[in-house]
Amino acid sequence: MNIFRIAAKEIKSDFRDVRTLFFMLLFPIVLMFILGTALSNAFHWTISVGDVHVLYNDQQAGTLSPYIQTMIQAAKKAHIDFQEASDHIKGIKAVQEGKADGYMEIGPHGVELYTNERNKIKGSIVEGMMAAFVGRYQLAMAVSEVNPGFVPSNQRMHDEYIQERSLHSKRKPGAMDYYAVAMTTMIALYSALPGSALLRGERTRKTADRLLAAPVRKSEIFIGKLVGNVAANFLCVAVVMLFSQWVFHADWGHHVSLVWLLLLTEVVLAISFGLGMSYMAKTEGAARTIAMVIIQLSSFFGGAYFPIDETAWYAHLSPLSRMNDTIFKIVYANDLSRVVPTMLLNIGIAALFLVVAVVSVARREGL
Template sequence: MRTFYIVALNQLKRTLRMRRVLINMFLLPLIVISLLGTALGSVNDMGGAEDAKIDPVTLALVKSEDSPLLDGYLSDEGVARYLNVVEVPDRQRAQENLRTGEADYALIAAPGFDRAVVSGRAASLELIRGSSHSENRVAENVLRPFIDALNDRSAAAKLLGPQALQTYEQLPAALAQVQDGVLGAEGGSYTAFQYYAASMLVMFMMYSGLSLSGSLHGERENRTLQRMYAMPIRPIHLFAGKVAAAGAVAGLQSLNIILISKWGFGVDWGGRPWMLAAVCLLMIVFTMGMAITVTFLTTTQPQSASIMQGLIVAMTFLSGGYVPFEGWIQKIGNFTVNRWASESILRMMLHEPAGHIGASIAILALISALLLALALTVYGRKGYAYE
């Protein structure tokens, strides 16, 4: 074991003396967090200490006659907060407004709309979407209670007869399904600085595997491994010492990012330091496993570096580490380790219950354990030899 400690301490000193390591692993993450947090704060900021605000959506309304039902619903205070209604003469004008950006959404009522609703006959409303997905969602969520109420009246009239309409003397009051609010169980929400601090912490910790891969390849390519094995050194002690040194560098790196971002940028990492430490430890395990697997499955240092950098960038991108995604890319991101590590940290920042955080950490632990098992299997078959 004495050989293990000597190798680990010597490798740690050598790594920390390298200027490029200090810049790329300790200084660069903080610069990236500062730049992204400042430049994209207005885009990705989740509200900080204030509630997130939703701007009103301009609704182009087309109706051929007065409609007390529509006017009554759209003039409700809860609805008017989110829909800015502008009446237009016909459907063509409404479509032109959508194309030019004068309107965000369009609602067209068929002639005799109110009479059809009151008599229980089929009443027609046409909804036309605009170019903005988020504004379409806001408009549809606000209009949904009104449309659901119409469907209820129509279904009751068809099934029970016109007498059933007596129970629908008036449509229900507007029930806003869009609300300004904040994330988190305690009313907190993460800022752009917090978001990118979490994602960059995860990404740059994985870069620490490059130093391990470079050290393992370097000993073989420089022929120093042959001379080491000429001495009474067990290969497992030499290999384990290098892995331990790289893991220690990753631990110092994570501590540096957490403390400097907390004191310098005001990043709140949550109130569960032991869970945060567990996430960092699991990321170290994953990173070392990835580095070992790639190193022993390749023959040169440039090959290993290219594969690892490609994996790191791809996983960070797919997990939303640069820009949050929705849809199919987000589903692919669920298979990356970055997704679960970042989610665990963000849940801590939002002060969510420990059970929610633990679920994400459990998935992260499973991924790390599987990759570690793969790394040990590859090492057992290949071995750290100079041939």
């Protein structure tokens, strides 16, 4: 009962703290809105290609030229734009500076193609195209060598060799969907900040004495405050989430209850982390700073600001990437296999920090 009282008080005062509301509600929602709308164009999961510009320099002049012209005509339809380049150096410079996607020199013994090492996709489009072109020429040569009578027809066979199948399948997260999840999980992590002031705050406010003078057990105070704070912060997270769902129409999938549970474990993790930190660090300021730095790094490497390549080594260091990944799996792949491990991991790490806090509290007189 006392636990409940203390928890209720926590929730009440948290929601009256303007700063908390600013930070826990307004900040993620504003970021969500901005990131979600600003990056809506950039947020196709599939890589978009756009127009391709190629410079060429036909040095062998003659036999191949008609083939080249046909190719250029055909390429125009595929939004690949060829332009004649005046000389080698200019062509290479244009590619290096990203002004052209490829520069090719057609000589008697083959085609030299220069692409930009960073411009991989357009480079390979050009490359593939040229490979096909060269292949056609090789084909002509091969045929004429073996059997000069054969002439490979210039006209295209209308046969289809490739059958396409599109996966309608699973939905893709748009920018807003992505940032709705990313910001919600990020803000849940920010609960570490109030967590770091959870018990220390009572000490600086001097109310710790009052609490301890009341016929309440330390454990009751501890649990009450923890529960209250988890509830308050979870409520904030929930508001952010619901806001994204109702106002921004972000997609949270069909297993919303599981997502709630996951977020709850994350809030528990964050608060326990902050709480543990407040006992490990010397001063309140130090605890806050450490928590802040870790939150920022986790946000950054956890894909809160932009999606992180999940194959990168750093992607798995952040608790956020694990959370986001699990949620995306739930929402977009109906894949629930990661839910339990993620929850267990959150709770497990939280338990570690809580043990630190509990041991410190038990050892000292006061909170």
